[in-house]
Amino acid sequence: MSLLIRSQQSRLGRAVDVLLTLSAWAAMAYLLVQGVASLLASGRHGPRPALVAEIMPTLDTLLIYLLVALGLGTILLAWAKYNERRAGWYQRRSRMPDIAEETLAANFQVSLAILDCLQRQQVLILHNGEDGALAAIELPGTALRLPALASDELLESLRSEEAPSAEPLAG
Known part of the structure; x- marks a missing residue:
């Protein structure tokens, strides 16, 4: 470690x-x-003055440096011990639980079918509305632009079509 x-x-x-x-x-x-x-x-x-008289001003300065270093060391040690104790109160490195698809769809404010479409595509352009919510989904390289609240019937009809623009939706 x-x-x-x-x-x-x-x-x-x-x-x-x-x-x-x-x-x-x-x-x-x-x-x-x-x-x-x-x-x-x-x-x-x-x-030549006495050796003690020569060293005394230097010792005073070194003593001040030593006291400052001890003070800073004490502060750092206290901070480290505080953080060690505080970290014991909660588990910081535990794995977050998986998010259910229903919760994810609710957070994006889309249906499960649209969420499935979002997860299948490698590249998507997402358009947000004025309030920040997902407004439309655009598939690059195609002329297809879906409203974020598209119905399941619309998605099924796009999957069943043979048109090249609907190929990216096929699973």
């Missing part, structure tokens, strides 16, 4: 991430080298 969640990312997104990460590492290295160089240079130009 992997604790990382990996998502698809475009090449541009990956390039930006890599560029920002490399620039952050370069900035950190630059600041580290500058700090060490300034410490070494201060020892060459005069009497």
